[in-house]
Amino acid sequence: MSTVTSPSFAPGQDPMLRRRRTPLVALVGVAAVALGVAAAVCYGAGIGGWVLMLVMAAFLYLVGAFAVVNRIEGRRAARDRTWSTLIASAFILALVPLVSVVWTLISKGAERFDANFFSTSLNNIGARDPDGGAVHAIIGTLEQVAIAAAITIPLGVAAAIYIVEYGRGKFTTLIRFFVDVMTGIPSIVAGLFILSFWVLLVSPIYNNGQPQFSGFAAALALSVLMLPTIVRSTEEMLRLVPAPLREGAYALGVPKWKTILRVVIPTALPGIITGIMLSIARAAGETAPVLLVAGGTAAVNINPFNNNQSSLSLFVFQQASDASRFAPPRAWTAALTLVALVLILTVVAKLFARRNRISR
Incomplete structure (x- = not known):
């Protein structure tokens, strides 16, 4: 009777960890290429500014990252990486307006954020008077x-x-x-x-x-x-x-x-x-x-x-x-x-x- 032997692994090593992983340098390279191509198309052809360049670079990165991960890890991992990137991008896009509002308020509101503003009113304050508070x-x-x-x-x-x-x-x-x-x-x-x-x-x-x-x-x-x-x-x-x-x-x-x-x-x-x-x-x-x-x-x-x-x-x-x-x-x-x-x-x-x- 023949017996089937299972592959041997090192002690404490999970077999799932032996699958190939996409190196970080490959994804960074894809991002750099996508940004370069988007910049060349937008500024070279004069069809848009930096906003269009970023949108095009993001799209090219998704396509390139999917192709690279699909080649190394398989289609399932490529789909997972694509959706993870989309979710992270949505979070960043939602965070940008909030950070922008907070930064604008702090940068422009700090000018009069002083004791005079919090201790006086606008009573008897003229148009040429820099004082006056709230x-x-x-x-x-x-x-x-x-x-x-x-x-x-x-x-x-x-x-x-x-x-x-x-x-x-x-x-x-x-x-x-x-x-x-x-x-x-x-x-x-x-x-x-x-x-x-x-x-x-x-x-x-x-x-x-x-x-x-x-x-x-x-x-x-x-x-x-x-x-x-x-x-x-x-x-x-x-x-x-x-x-x-x-x-x-x-x-x-x-x-x-x-x-x-x-x-x-x-x-x-x-x-x-x-x-x-x-x-x-x-x-x-x-x-x-x-x-x-x-x-x-x-x-x-x-x-x-x-x-x-x-x-x-x-x-x-x-x-x-x-x-x-x-x-x-x-x-x-x-x-x-x-x-x-x-x-x-x-x-x-x-x-x-x-x-x-x-x-x-």
């Missing part, structure tokens, strides 16, 4: 977003809890439908709604019959924009909570309301906070509602319920359209400040959610 806009943004969050977060989370845990039938479907409709409402429509309802109808009641602009009216408009985002994100996070967690609490005799407060919400809290921060970021960057119902001002107004109030987004809009040569640097610094505020709030919220999760 403390009035920072105060307005913080107050308006805080009031909007205080109104919207409990309402949005409660609506999501009702939809997921209690809602049944047509009423729940109607709520979800209106939330979806509100998601697509333009910000200027929300501002017009608060202008026609609160500023023109309600504010004259307590202001001797005269309409009154205020930061609170801007907060109401921002609440309209924040609500659908909070409801939809919270609803999705609550639906991701495993059913056995609820069933285990019910089996121990825990009431439903306490199960929601002590089990369901803490489990979904990180995702809920992420949705809340997305809504806050959107509200902080809105300009049209603040312009329509708060009016804007160059002086500090710490009372959100009386007189005009500004915000960082409105400050950026006004300074970007100002004819003064000192206005654009203020606009860039205000934009950088707005992004930094949102980043700080997001980091603090994430740390809070992480601490809450660990403490459980």
Whole structure:
């Protein structure tokens, strides 16, 4: 009887590691050739600039890399390498705009990122005055977003809890439908709604019959924009909570309301906070509602319920359209400040959610 002997390998050596690998120098060579050919075609024939050259070089590299890897490792490895390259390229393309925005904000916003900008307002600042800051806009943004969050977060989370845990039938479907409709409402429509309802109808009641602009009216408009985002994100996070967690609490005799407060919400809290921060970021960057119902001002107004109030987004809009040569640097610094505020709030919220999760 004949026996079949298996090939012998060195001790500890995986047989899969013995297959041929494409050397890195070959891929680098393919990239160099692709870039050279693309440059010769684009600049030699004068048919395009560096953008077309990079696109053509990327296409030629994919074709050349596929041919080389297919020759050395086989068709399956060549397809895998091609798709890996496409995925990496998509990631880089998605990252380029973000890096560009951050770099532009930092490079142009650093010019006025000083103590004067964060300690003064534009009150009594002329077109030829290089000073003047945005403390009035920072105060307005913080107050308006805080009031909007205080109104919207409990309402949005409660609506999501009702939809997921209690809602049944047509009423729940109607709520979800209106939330979806509100998601697509333009910000200027929300501002017009608060202008026609609160500023023109309600504010004259307590202001001797005269309409009154205020930061609170801007907060109401921002609440309209924040609500659908909070409801939809919270609803999705609550639906991701495993059913056995609820069933285990019910089996121990825990009431439903306490199960929601002590089990369901803490489990979904990180995702809920992420949705809340997305809504806050959107509200902080809105300009049209603040312009329509708060009016804007160059002086500090710490009372959100009386007189005009500004915000960082409105400050950026006004300074970007100002004819003064000192206005654009203020606009860039205000934009950088707005992004930094949102980043700080997001980091603090994430740390809070992480601490809450660990403490459980």
